[in-house]
Amino acid sequence: xxxxxSSHGYRDALPGIQMKTLCYxxxxxxxxxxxxxxxxxxxxxxxxxxxxxxxxxxxxxSIGGAEHDVMPGDSWCIASDEPHxxxxxxxxxxxxxFSPVREEYLPDGART
Numbered sequence: 001x002x003x004x005x006s007s008h009g010y011r012d013a014l015p016g017i018q019m020k021t022l023c024y025x026x027x028x029x030x031x032x033x034x035x036x037x038x039x040x041x042x043x044x045x046x047x048x049x050x051x052x053x054x055x056x057x058x059x060x061x062s063i064g065g066a067e068h069d070v071m072p073g074d075s076w077c078i079a080s081d082e083p084h085x086x087x088x089x090x091x092x093x094x095x096x097x098f099s100p101v102r103e104e105y106l107p108d109g110a111r112t
Contacts (some may be wrong), residue, residue: 001025009107015039016088021105022095029101035088036108043085048098050078057092061085 002020013019016039022030028100035041035057053075061068061076063084068076078084099104 010034013040017041018056019105021107024101024106024110027085027099027101029098029105031090031096031098031102031105033094033096035086035092035094037088037090037092039088041086043083045081045083046102047080048100048102050084050096050098052076052078052094052096055093055095057088057094058090059092059094060087060089 001024010018010020016036018034020032020034024030036066037057054070054072055070058072059070061070061084063076063078064067064082068074070076
């Protein structure tokens with residue numbers, strides 16, 4: 001699969017957090033998250049391994065109870081079923097890869 005950059009296709013994930021699936025295959029899915037300062041990603045867990053990279057901004061990421069101040073260029077990998085959440089400290093942009101594919105993140109009508 002190849003995907004051209006587009007400003008279309010964003011949807012609300014949570015208040016102050018928008019997401020867009022960039023590209024996906026049979027085993028992985030890449031998503032962009034645009035996050036407003038002051039928004040929160042509540043602590044949660046899911047069966048997907050999640051690897052991320054902060055492009056811009058600043059967040060405080062909690063992984064398994066450990067807090068990490070994340071700056072642009074920092075990256076992380078969250079094991080499946082590991083509790084995690086984030087406080088968005090500045091307007092931020094992150095790119096994350098999920099494995100296996102999160103079906104609920106696929107564009108409407110898409111299949112892996």
